[in-house]
Amino acid sequence: MTQSTNDSMILSRKLADELFAKVLRYSRADETEAAISGSSYALTRFANNTIHQNVAEEDLNLSVRVAHGQRTARASTNRLDDDSIRAACEAAFELASLQPSDPELLPMAGPQTYGAVSRYDSETVALSPKTRAEMVGKVIERSRKDHLTAAGIFSSGATASAIYNSRGLGAYHEESVSEFSVTMLGESSSGWAKKTGPCWQALEIEALADRAARKALESREPREVPPGKYTVILEPSAVMDLLGFLLLDFGGLSVHEKRSCLTGRVKQKVFGDNVRIYDDVHHPSQSGPPFDGEGVPRQRVTLVENGVVANLVYSRQTARKMDASPTGHGFPLPNEYGEAPLNLVMEGGPHSREDLIRSTPQGLLVTRLWYIREVDPYRKILTGMTRDGTFWIENGEVKYGVKNFRFNQSIIDMLGQLDMLGQPERAAGEESIEMVVPPLKVRDFNFSSLTKF
Amino acid sequence: MKDWAQNALDTALARGATYADVRVMDIRQRYLSTKNGHPGQVRDSRSLGLGVRVIADGGWGFASTQDMSRASLDSAAAQAVEIARASALCKIRDARLVPENKAVAHWESVCRIDPFTVPVSACLDLLLRTDSEIRKVEGITLAEAALDFRHIDQLFLSSEGSEIRQTKTQTGAGCVATSFAGSEIHRRSYPNSFGGQYQNKGYELVEELDLPGHAGQIAEEAAMLHRCDQCPTGVKEVILGSSQLGLQIHESIGHPIELDRVLGDEANFAGMSFLTLEKLRALRYASSIVNVVADATVSHGPGLGTFAYDDEGVEAQCVPVIQQGLFVGYLTSRESAAAVGQVRSGGAMRAEAWNRIPIIRMTNVSLLPGKGRLDDLIADTDDGIYMETNRSWSIDDRRYNFQFGTEIGWEIKHGRKARMLKNPSYGGITTEFWNSCDAICGPDEWVLWGTPNCGKGQPMQTMGTGHGASPARFRKIQVGIAYQ
Structure with missing residues (x-):
């Protein structure tokens, strides 16, 4: 990772300091907090083997929260002249003044100490549209080699976020971002691959294009397999998209308000012995700032230990309510949701994806899931579709592509049916935030119907 | 708005765009919610910026900025053209649009009561009354209600001579009763789930919906679902x-x-x-x-x-x-x-x-x-x-x-x-x-x-x-x- 020169960022630490100084000058509330975010981002989108959309944006946003007489409110603006900053401070003050007092509101947090994270690559931040187009050109070339059609995106840029308050708290984080995803389309099949991270070179774009192309080729002329319960190997993207539906359930407030599927299940064995999940913003494959929406340092929290729900995460206010310690996972205040773990890591085993396949007499291999929705909030039944590369496995080998399934599966049950776990990796999907998860071999995964392709 | 848009449009054309359009949008939002008798979110936001979309060398480009200085608008327009030229490196054919007559127009959606003029205290009072009606019902474990107001003012300018100003006011309102018991969670929402009803209207929509008047029924149903x-x-x-x-x-x-x-x-x-x-x-x-x-x-x-x-x-x-x-x-x-x-x-x-x-x-x-x-x-x-x-x-x-x-x-x-x-x-x-x-x-x-x-x-x-x-x-x- 290379360090930012900082002055080149749309939001430097210096600019953030200056903006907060103005906020403090204009605010007349008992306590004042400023959350400042900036981004400079570009995305090249291609489909039908051509670039059809190609965009760039820059934005800076200032969000002021005030607390005054046990009342709090927030006002945000992307106008950063003095009058607009003053207006935002006044708007927050007015909004706070007009509401009933909240006896549970805590004073803002004092100064904090944060562990360092390094997630900035200056080459990624400076990537030109020409370089992105040239890389897309190589991907299109790969698709043409096998008479496929490519669609996807290649994006790059930087984000920065800062939070300050009038009790002396100050935190700043900058991060470069890049993402490549590709769908290779054949006459009767498709394949997909995706990676994200702070360094564009680590995306290995040509390897991803090749993986997607091979999936499309190997799933040509998909056959129909009847719906039912099958042993299924879920690739990391599919695992991640399912686990994402548990994030809010691990929030203390969610359990306190009895809207979590873990209500009544904390400290109990809910999942299989081989399930271990923790949240750790400092994991080398994780992303995001090392502080939460109130500026509290994010701590490593063990969520599931050998199948037992070991801990929840807590914002300051929830921790007070539930007689626990804050873990640094709170959302910006005021909010209804409390907190959630956002840097999930699921431990795996020593096995490769190929080991999982080789050990399977009969089953299905799933590349990716799509349009996952919660059917039942307490049993945590989820429904959704397979997509872009679903295969039949027989005698330890991938045999042929199959038509896509709809599933209805309790994720709680699923995490009690893990026969094998592969090596964890940073996964990216489209239904949740990035996580570090292994491929999983699951028995009796419930596919309830088929679609037509 | 017109000056900002015209600057960006002129720069895009000067840089070689064969087609360009510019949108300036000023978006204001207020979101108010309550939960179990307390205010939940109380927030205002404003976002103003400009986006310029161009065709150059037959490829598409788009760039946007929230900085309305002349230098920044020029830079965004130039960036859009540069991006379009990069797109053209991978084009199969030139981007082509069907013809459209130029339009010069000004339109506003109908808004009888500007929701941003309704005192926040009155809005929260309505939400808390709704909340209270929900929590009167035995078995309810969570009461939620929310109002969402949005005002969008936008100007569209194109290199074909169109100049269109549109302003819209949108209002959303709804409430939810949740009941946890045994091993089940049930929810009932009014008038719809996932935020309620949304329309291009002002605060009159909130009055039409009468959240407090319907809260009791959904709460009864949420509790009853455990027994059916x-x-x-x-x-x-x-x-x-x-x-x-x-x-x-x-x-x-x-x-x-x-x-x-x-x-x-x-x-x-x-x-x-x-x-x-x-x-x-x-x-x-x-x-x-x-x-x-x-x-x-x-x-x-x-x-x-x-x-x-x-x-x-x-x-x-x-x-x-x-x-x-x-x-x-x-x-x-x-x-x-x-x-x-x-x-x-x-x-x-x-x-x-x-x-x-x-x-x-x-x-x-x-x-x-x-x-x-x-x-x-x-x-x-x-x-x-x-x-x-x-x-x-x-x-x-x-x-x-x-x-x-x-x-x-x-x-x-x-x-x-x-x-x-x-x-x-x-x-x-x-x-x-x-x-x-x-x-x-x-x-x-x-x-x-x-x-x-x-x-x-x-x-x-x-x-x-x-x-x-x-x-x-x-x-x-x-x-x-x-x-x-």
Whole structure:
């Protein structure tokens, strides 16, 4: 990772300091907090083997929260002249003044100490549209080699976020971002691959294009397999998209308000012995700032230990309510949701994806899931579709592509049916935030119907 | 706004753009919510910026900025042209648009009571009264209510001479009662789930909805769901309530008719569509009583898909989609219309904000009403299930296989609503489902619902869409499959 020169960022630490100084000058509330975010981002989108959309944006946003007489409110603006900053401070003050007092509101947090994270690559931040187009050109070339059609995106840029308050708290984080995803389309099949991270070179774009192309080729002329319960190997993207539906359930407030599927299940064995999940913003494959929406340092929290729900995460206010310690996972205040773990890591085993396949007499291999929705909030039944590369496995080998399934599966049950776990990796999907998860071999995964392709 | 837009437009053309359009948007939002007797979110936001979209060397480019200094506007316009030239490195053919007349217009949506003038204390008082009504009911573990106001002021300028100013006020309101007991969580929402009802209206929508007046009933139902029977599994007649049918239209008609999906532009993310080009005017999409339009005009009502001009400067239109069951029309843009040989865009291009390009979005995709009241339809049904208020929704990436769950259902026996059912769900294949429609209720039951959270595009854009529907009956539908 290379360090930012900082002055080149749309939001430097210096600019953030200056903006907060103005906020403090204009605010007349008992306590004042400023959350400042900036981004400079570009995305090249291609489909039908051509670039059809190609965009760039820059934005800076200032969000002021005030607390005054046990009342709090927030006002945000992307106008950063003095009058607009003053207006935002006044708007927050007015909004706070007009509401009933909240006896549970805590004073803002004092100064904090944060562990360092390094997630900035200056080459990624400076990537030109020409370089992105040239890389897309190589991907299109790969698709043409096998008479496929490519669609996807290649994006790059930087984000920065800062939070300050009038009790002396100050935190700043900058991060470069890049993402490549590709769908290779054949006459009767498709394949997909995706990676994200702070360094564009680590995306290995040509390897991803090749993986997607091979999936499309190997799933040509998909056959129909009847719906039912099958042993299924879920690739990391599919695992991640399912686990994402548990994030809010691990929030203390969610359990306190009895809207979590873990209500009544904390400290109990809910999942299989081989399930271990923790949240750790400092994991080398994780992303995001090392502080939460109130500026509290994010701590490593063990969520599931050998199948037992070991801990929840807590914002300051929830921790007070539930007689626990804050873990640094709170959302910006005021909010209804409390907190959630956002840097999930699921431990795996020593096995490769190929080991999982080789050990399977009969089953299905799933590349990716799509349009996952919660059917039942307490049993945590989820429904959704397979997509872009679903295969039949027989005698330890991938045999042929199959038509896509709809599933209805309790994720709680699923995490009690893990026969094998592969090596964890940073996964990216489209239904949740990035996580570090292994491929999983699951028995009796419930596919309830088929679609037509 | 005009000066900012003109500066960016002039710079883009000077830098070599052969086509350019500029949108300036000033978006103001207020969101207020309460939970279990306390304020939840109380926040205001404002976002103002400019986006410039160009064609140069036959490729597309777009850049945006929130800095309205002359230097920044020039820089954004120049960046858009540079990006377009990079796009041209991978082009197969030049970008081409169907012609459109230039328009100079000013339009404002109807707003009787500006929601930003209603005191926040009065709004919170209404929400807390709603909350209180919910929590009066034994068994309720969570009461939530929210109001969402948005004011969007935008100017569109194009190199073809169009200059269009539009302002819209949008209001959303709703409440939810949640009950946890034993091993079940049940929710009931009013007037709809996932935020309630949204329309292009002012605070008058909040007054019309009367949240406190309906809160008690949904709370009673949420608590009662613990004591009622599970929705059976099997093949049944299903009557869908108006809001659930609105979402069914959204997912299984609105998305498949987006021509960018059909042409593959969304293949990597939102997906494609089973409605390939040879199906136009050939596919029997639905039974002969089904008529669907994509209507952006004011005459359709204050839907979230109502406007005067789309974000390419094309005037709002009413596009027939299904006529007497036959598939007859797509949602189109100037570029996609050109790609399939149509002479004019249907005017469906919209952008979430100043920092996003317009893409094809649903306008108000509505099922036209049939005849009679819901009570008459139930009386005409011997053995079926009435399902109301969406709880879950999912459909494959070409829009064939769908499954929906609703918050509540009632068994219908011999023409009467009988026992209440929990966890209702149904599923099927889009065209089989719509061809099984044998009754649609009349105009008195027709509601123009707002879906404020439709996601599409990369980077993702969230857009509001409208869906008018009255309750309708579908024969031989698979029910209960989510719990099988």
